[in-house]
Amino acid sequence: MSTSDKKGFFSRLFGGEAQPQPQDVTDREAAADAAEGAPEVPAEPAELVEPRESATAPVALSEVPPEPPKAAARASWWQRLKGGLSRTSSSLGAGIGDLFTKRKLDAAALDDLEDILIQADLGLETAGRIVKAVGTGRYDKEIAPEEVKAVLAREVEATLTPVAVPLVVDTAKKPFVMLMVGVNGSGKTTTIGKLAQKFRHEGRSVMLAAGDTFRAAAIEQLKVWGERTGSAVVAGAQGSDAAGLAFDALKAAREAATDVLLVDTAGRLQNKAGLMAELDKIVRVLKKLDDTAPHAVLLVLDATTGQNAVSQVEIFGQIAGVTGLVMTKLDGTARGGILVAIAAKSGLPVHFIGVGEGVDDLEPFKASDFARAIAGLD
Numbered sequence: 001m002s003t004s005d006k007k008g009f010f011s012r013l014f015g016g017e018a019q020p021q022p023q024d025v026t027d028r029e030a031a032a033d034a035a036e037g038a039p040e041v042p043a044e045p046a047e048l049v050e051p052r053e054s055a056t057a058p059v060a061l062s063e064v065p066p067e068p069p070k071a072a073a074r075a076s077w078w079q080r081l082k083g084g085l086s087r088t089s090s091s092l093g094a095g096i097g098d099l100f101t102k103r104k105l106d107a108a109a110l111d112d113l114e115d116i117l118i119q120a121d122l123g124l125e126t127a128g129r130i131v132k133a134v135g136t137g138r139y140d141k142e143i144a145p146e147e148v149k150a151v152l153a154r155e156v157e158a159t160l161t162p163v164a165v166p167l168v169v170d171t172a173k174k175p176f177v178m179l180m181v182g183v184n185g186s187g188k189t190t191t192i193g194k195l196a197q198k199f200r201h202e203g204r205s206v207m208l209a210a211g212d213t214f215r216a217a218a219i220e221q222l223k224v225w226g227e228r229t230g231s232a233v234v235a236g237a238q239g240s241d242a243a244g245l246a247f248d249a250l251k252a253a254r255e256a257a258t259d260v261l262l263v264d265t266a267g268r269l270q271n272k273a274g275l276m277a278e279l280d281k282i283v284r285v286l287k288k289l290d291d292t293a294p295h296a297v298l299l300v301l302d303a304t305t306g307q308n309a310v311s312q313v314e315i316f317g318q319i320a321g322v323t324g325l326v327m328t329k330l331d332g333t334a335r336g337g338i339l340v341a342i343a344a345k346s347g348l349p350v351h352f353i354g355v356g357e358g359v360d361d362l363e364p365f366k367a368s369d370f371a372r373a374i375a376g377l378d
């Protein structure tokens, strides 16, 4: 099928507790300045918020989702994944059901199937593969919707298996530095909180750097996550230099022998050149202290943005050297197939997916579970 056959498709495309040390601001400023002249905003000493004894500090911020009920009352991950992807699977299932109930497989049916798959944002390549697989050996015969769903699950799993790569924290790096990038509202800060919780449960010490200095609420949000997860937080004033703050945080994390440092960043894509300069500068400043840092650059993508997420992968891939993906909000869209399109197109590892606002609504990405859930299979 040529792209022109699907008019409008491409037009949618661009639509253990660390004991941190006091900061050496002189070092930080020197490194930041050496990396890129003087910071645009005069640097202020970063504030270090040490983790509280209790990880259940009162939450004052409406932006931070409430803590989930006790584990026993929570559904299993599979149930939450299936539930989260239900909008996508029911939309696909309804389309497939309508199409193949008591109907022979012919060219028109295959064309209609392709439309349904493209509307679910699975991407042209995967849609084409699924249609071919459904058609093979079944032409002119009746085919049950369940059979089509099984083929769909098989092909989606085949596409996703190569990218379902777990994130490995290299314990030789102290700290293992993860830079979190993505557009505003994609779920970066929430994902940082969820990851911090995971790492803490694995017995690692964690520090969070509030590098999204653009929004005061983002800084406050990160502090709440720090309290909740028992992670130290390095934060500066709103508008302070993000690279300087990242430098402070890495220095503190090193001195405290922290296992993982998660660095939040701003995501103002409307100012691409500015964003590129800021991310570049953060990376260069981190390298002053550890030339192998950052050890992972995770792009957080909001599934509800559909095809726009594809262009975000391209842009952030160019400006931030993305090493892996996290897809959030798969529970809020009927177009969860976008993950499949991105996997096929970019080949980037998908480390985690999020299906809710709760702290445990983020899990390592597994190709077969996702494929079964999206196809509506048990």
Ligand SMILES: Nc1nc2c(ncn2[C@@H]2O[C@H](COP(=O)(O)OP(=O)(O)OP(=O)(O)O)[C@@H](O)[C@H]2O)c(=O)[nH]1
Binding pocket: 063, 064, 065, 182, 183, 184, 185, 186, 187, 188, 189, 190, 191, 212, 215, 218, 266, 267, 328, 329, 330, 331, 332, 354, 355, 356, 357, 361
């Ligand atoms: N339904 C749902 N909501 C999510 C998920 N992940 C994050 N959110 C919500 O999305 C909203 C934005 O998340 P943030 O973490 O503030 O996003 P951000 O990218 O840090 O945004 P900025 O701070 O503006 O850059 C919040 O209300 C989160 O609770 C998810 O997997 N599912």
